[in-house]
Amino acid sequence: MDTYRLQILEKKQVTHDTYSFKVEKPKGYSFKPGQATELSLLQEGWEEEKRPFTFTSLPKDDFLEFTIKTYDDHEGVTKRLGDASVGDHVEIGDAWGAIEYKGEGVFIAGGAGVTPFISIFRDLRQKNQIGNNELIFANKTNEDIILFEELKTILGHKFHNIIEKQPDTAYDRGRIDKAYLKDKINDFKNQHFYICGPEGFMKAVDKALRELGASPDALVFEQ
Known part of the structure; x- marks a missing residue:
């Protein structure tokens, strides 16, 4: 599976504990609405802590977006992402997932x-x-x-x-x-x-x- 090192371009608060992250989009990267990927934050000690997150951008957008709920009650990936800043880097893999639109x-x-x-x-x-x-x-x-x-x-x-x-x-x-x-x-x-x-x-x-x-x-x- 390919992996991609990407920079966080924008971080925006969505609710009291949820953020949207816009990150760079690799050339030729594709996904279907509803799909996810494994993501890790490239900070010391957290590089191998991969978690599944869903794309909330559209496939044709020139960026990737993730909308992530953070949990401050334990020292985990989402808590670290809640503290992440524009300019930090994440790593993702290929897109996967069974949730896709099949009809009304x-x-x-x-x-x-x-x-x-x-x-x-x-x-x-x-x-x-x-x-x-x-x-x-x-x-x-x-x-x-x-x-x-x-x-x-x-x-x-x-x-x-x-x-x-x-x-x-x-x-x-x-x-x-x-x-x-x-x-x-x-x-x-x-x-x-x-x-x-x-x-x-x-x-x-x-x-x-x-x-x-x-x-x-x-x-x-x-x-």
């Missing part, structure tokens, strides 16, 4: 699991093909919603938020479970379902969708 459907994300869907939605918007796609997005608080304004602009009333730990939220309260999915979705037979989030979240949503009648062939997620 419901996108279901937990927290930073929304990142594979960002490039897909941006790509569909540029092609004027958003159609009937919907997003159900689960977070702990309102402040955790990544790119709320952009997603609201792209999806309008097809953007559904559910909040677990903020009593005064104006959005739906609770967690995504079988009852919630049954209430929000009126067709489980004739559309795709795209799922991304923590492992337990994906397993629970996958199980609920199958029990509600979704075909295993219609479920798109990282294996």
Whole structure:
């Protein structure tokens, strides 16, 4: 597998703990919206600490962008990236991943699991093909919603938020479970379902969708 050493060109805060990073794009580098790569920060002692991150830029952009949620509660790669600066270097490999657009459907994300869907939605918007796609997005608080304004602009009333730990939220309260999915979705037979989030979240949503009648062939997620 090829590797590429790239400079951070821009760092921008997206939420209280999420940043977007624009980095150099290698000549001829390609990916599909929804795909990811292994990335490491080229700082002493961290060069071999590779983690998967999703591209949130478009394939035709002249830069690569990653939107990364940082975790300050332990000394890890995302915490280091939160402290990284323009001019620092990262290393990436080739693009990979099973999440790609296969047709209209419901996108279901937990927290930073929304990142594979960002490039897909941006790509569909540029092609004027958003159609009937919907997003159900689960977070702990309102402040955790990544790119709320952009997603609201792209999806309008097809953007559904559910909040677990903020009593005064104006959005739906609770967690995504079988009852919630049954209430929000009126067709489980004739559309795709795209799922991304923590492992337990994906397993629970996958199980609920199958029990509600979704075909295993219609479920798109990282294996």
